[in-house]
Amino acid sequence: MLTRTLLAASLVSLSFGLFACDSGGDDKGPGAGAGPAAGTLYTFTSDPAGFDTHSFYYDTGREVVVFDAQFTEGHARALIDDVRAHTASPITYVVITHPNPDKFQGVGPFRELGAKVVASRATGDAVPGVYAYKKGYFTTVAKTFTPESYPPPPVIDVTFSGSYELPLGGGARVELRELAHGGVTTTQTVAHVPALKALVVGDLVHHRAHAWLEGGIRGGKPDPDLGSWRAALDELASGFAGTTVYGGRGEAAPVEAAVADEKAYLERVESIVREYVGSLGPRKAELAGERAAEHHQELARRIASAFPEYALSYLIEYGVYGLAGEIAAGG
Numbered sequence: 001m002l003t004r005t006l007l008a009a010s011l012v013s014l015s016f017g018l019f020a021c022d023s024g025g026d027d028k029g030p031g032a033g034a035g036p037a038a039g040t041l042y043t044f045t046s047d048p049a050g051f052d053t054h055s056f057y058y059d060t061g062r063e064v065v066v067f068d069a070q071f072t073e074g075h076a077r078a079l080i081d082d083v084r085a086h087t088a089s090p091i092t093y094v095v096i097t098h099p100n101p102d103k104f105q106g107v108g109p110f111r112e113l114g115a116k117v118v119a120s121r122a123t124g125d126a127v128p129g130v131y132a133y134k135k136g137y138f139t140t141v142a143k144t145f146t147p148e149s150y151p152p153p154p155v156i157d158v159t160f161s162g163s164y165e166l167p168l169g170g171g172a173r174v175e176l177r178e179l180a181h182g183g184v185t186t187t188q189t190v191a192h193v194p195a196l197k198a199l200v201v202g203d204l205v206h207h208r209a210h211a212w213l214e215g216g217i218r219g220g221k222p223d224p225d226l227g228s229w230r231a232a233l234d235e236l237a238s239g240f241a242g243t244t245v246y247g248g249r250g251e252a253a254p255v256e257a258a259v260a261d262e263k264a265y266l267e268r269v270e271s272i273v274r275e276y277v278g279s280l281g282p283r284k285a286e287l288a289g290e291r292a293a294e295h296h297q298e299l300a301r302r303i304a305s306a307f308p309e310y311a312l313s314y315l316i317e318y319g320v321y322g323l324a325g326e327i328a329a330g331g
Contacts, residue, residue, distance in 0.1 A: 038195040039172060041246070044082045046102075050075040052312055053102040056200050056246050057083055058193055060172035063092040066115070067191055067200045068248070069106035072151050076106030080113070091115045093166055095176060096156070097202030097248075098185045099126040099216070101134045105151040116157040118166070120178040122187035124159045130185075130217045177239070182225065183232035186216030192240060199243040204232055205258045209250030209311040210303070211265065214322035222322035224331075226266050233259045249312055265307065270327075272302050273320065277327045284328045287321070296320055 039060040046053045050071040057066045057079075064083055070076045083091060094110045096103050096119040104127055107117045119127075131153050138145045158164075166174045175192040182188055184203045191200040203212055215224025236245065237259040245258035253261070276299055277284060287295055300317035304310070 039193075040086075041193060041196055041198050042082070042086055043246070044079045046070055046075045046078070048314075051102050051315075052249055054246070054248055055079050057091075058172075058174065058196075058198075059083075059087045059089050060168060060170060062089060062170045062172070063168060064089045065166060065168070065174050065191075066091060066094045066110065068097055068103040068202060069094050069110060069117075069154075071102040071105055073106055073108050076109045079106070080109060092168075093118055093174075095119070095166075095174075095189070095191055095200075096123055096127075096154075097191065097200065098183075098188050098204070099123045099130045100185055100203060100212070101130065101151075103202060103248075104154045104156075105131075107154045107156075108152060111155060111157070117155065118158040118160070118164070118176070119156050120176075120187060120189045121159040121161050122178065123189060124156045126186050126216070127154060127156070129220065133217045133220060179232045179235050181228040181232035181235065182216055183229040184212060184216070186218055186223070188232055190236070190240075192243065197243050198246060199236065199240050199255060200246045201236065201248075203248035204229070204236075205245050205247035205250070205253075205262050206312070206315075207245065207247055207250040207253040207258050207261060208309065209247075210307070210313055210315045211262075211269070212315055212319045213269065214319040215326065222325070224323045224326050226270055226323070229266060230263050233263055249315075265310075268306055269303055270323070272306060273299060273323055274327055276302065277324060280328075287324050287328050292321065295324070299324060 039058055041056055041058050044055045053070060055066060055068045055070055057064050064087060070079055091110060091113055092115055094107055094115050094117045096117065111117060135150050139147050139150055160176065162178055164176045168174060173194050177190055179188045179190060188204055213224065215222040236255055240255050243255045244252050245255050246252050280286065286292065296317050299320050300313060303316050304313040
């Protein structure tokens with residue numbers, strides 16, 4: 001969770017329409033020079049008010065598929081502007097990789113353009129609970145939105161179970177696969193673009209950037225499961241050899257390096273959090289009390305110190321409450 005101060009400052013930026021974008025024109029995926037048949041993968045990155053979230057979009061030469069819709073409709077419109085700056089191809093599909101709000105809350109402007117929103121059935125089932133949890137936090141705890149200004153609930157047009165290939169024209173292919181393990185949230189979809197050997201995985205991987213450690217929202221509370229996360233990463237290594245992984249934040253990387261580094265990161269982070277929680281002894285209750293922010297800041301300092309080359313350390317402080325609370329409860 002973001003603190004009130006950080007979010008308030010970020011939302012001032014939003015209100016003036018100031019978006020820091022990593023222009024896709026300067027960040028194309030592998031295969032960008034392979035000719036019109038292969039198409040091009042672009043990267044858009046929000047400002048901190050959108051949690052520095054990557055959305056990727058694949059221009060086949062005839063149509064555009066967007067992967068993850070951003071946190072607010074304002075961010076989504078900035079993403080659409082970025083698409084329009086690089087191609088005249090219509091946006092036909094928006095894929096939600098997993099049920100985190102920076103992936104699904106921006107779908108409205110895409111639907112207004114006629115694009116269909118696609119997600120696994122499990123993601124569709126999880127979205128209402130996640131949406132209610134996050135809206136409650138941002139409107140009643142952080143108070144950075146009012147109930148009226150909070151993004152509207154998303155509409156999902158197409159759901160699937162297991163796997164699904166988008167019906168694209170011109171021989172272009174995008175293959176969606178629901179992993180057997182949830183990873184960073186309760187459920188995870190990855191998108192494979194065979195022509196570019198590209199694999200879009202959402203927040204399952206943040207290569208050389210800090211992870212979001214809140215866990216999936218289940219039953220109205222965070223439920224982190226690092227074992228499932230590691231198993232989901234193993235699914236990438238075994239099922240998508242030879243691809244390049246594009247994560248929700250951080251750098252693109254070969255799947256082998258992305259998986260190995262993310263697993264090592266999670267193992268070290270879990271060790272740091274377990275050691276810290278254990279050192280609190282009977283003071284563990286403070287992790288859910290008035291001194292919680294103090295403990296989360298200390299955990300962020302320790303994890304950032306262990307990975308000095310990693311970007312976006314603020315993600316630790318505002319997400320580690322989920323992992324720390326799970327461990328304190330005996331998880």
